[in-house]
Amino acid sequence: MADCRLYLITPPTLDPQAFAPTLAAALDAGDVACVQLRLKDASDDAVRRAVEVLRPVVQSRDVALILNDRPDLAAATGCDGVHVGQDDMPFRDARRVMGKDAIVGVTCHDSRHLAMVAGEEGADYVAFGAFFPTSTKEPKAKAEPELLTWWQEMMEVPCVAIGGITVDNAAVLVDAGADFLAVCGGVWNHPDGPAAAVKAFNALMAR
Numbered sequence: 612m613a614d615c616r617l618y619l620i621t622p623p624t625l626d627p628q629a630f631a632p633t634l635a636a637a638l639d640a641g642d643v644a645c646v647q648l649r650l651k652d653a654s655d656d657a658v659r660r661a662v663e664v665l666r667p668v669v670q671s672r673d674v675a676l677i678l679n680d681r682p683d684l685a686a687a688t689g690c691d692g693v694h695v696g697q698d699d700m701p702f703r704d705a706r707r708v709m710g711k712d713a714i715v716g717v718t719c720h721d722s723r724h725l726a727m728v729a730g731e732e733g734a735d736y737v738a739f740g741a742f743f744p745t746s747t748k749e750p751k752a753k754a755e756p757e758l759l760t761w762w763q764e765m766m767e768v769p770c771v772a773i774g775g776i777t778v779d780n781a782a783v784l785v786d787a788g789a790d791f792l793a794v795c796g797g798v799w800n801h802p803d804g805p806a807a808a809v810k811a812f813n814a815l816m817a818r
């Protein structure tokens with residue numbers, strides 16, 4: 612198994628029934644560690660429905676399903692974990708809601724301090740970014756690959772790199788020590804399709 616693995620983020624909007632086979636094909640193309648369902652503008656009902664449809668697709672393949680932003684919905688719908696940002700539910704509350712066995716990851720932007728706090732509090736991973744320009748989100752910070760190397764040398768808690776990552780720019784992050792690459796557009800918008808993107812990411816992680 613490669614040292615660095617793919618952390619797939621769903622497109623910002625999706626029709627769960629239509630997206631399910633696309634997601635299945637991407638997951639069947641290679642190694643994916645987890646899928647984050649990230650539906651920023653969806654109602655609670657729409658998120659619940661998306662989890663209901665997509666959770667079996669993900670979990671039946673031994674891939675973890677992580678919900679963005681909402682520990683309450685993640686716990687209520689059987690997700691394997693949740694990702695919280697600095698403006699979302701605080702980590703300690705998210706951990707209490709999710710339980711000790713669930714995955715709880717925390718956005719740390721480009722901050723060593725935020726990452727050390729998250730790690731000490733018991734986060735399962737810390738996420739740094741954005742490493743590259745992205746149209747998926749207006750990032751709050753710009754991170755440099757050296758941050759991943761520093762973290763990797765100092766800490767045990769896995770680190771996730773995010774933001775504008777594509778098969779063409781990912782190698783520097785793998786080489787810098789990222790444990791996971793969190794990718795949205797670089798997979799779903801790949802010119803040869805998502806399955807080809809997953810294969811290409813896997814290949815460069817296995818170099």
Ligand SMILES: Cc1ncc(COP(=O)(O)OP(=O)(O)O)c(N)n1
Pocket residue numbers: 647649651679680694695696697698699716717718738739748771773793
């Ligand atoms: C793996 C991962 N890292 C960072 C983020 C960003 O979280 P946040 O800062 O809360 O911003 P939104 O994604 O909620 O817009 C993430 N979702 N996943």
Ligand SMILES: Cc1ncsc1CCOP(=O)(O)O
Pocket residue numbers: 620740741744745746747748750773774775776793794795796797
């Ligand atoms: C959620 C998030 N947080 C920082 S950048 C980003 C967007 C990730 O999507 P993409 O891989 O398309 O840049």
Ligand SMILES: [Mg+2]
Pocket residue numbers: 679680694695696699
């Ligand atoms: Mg958030």
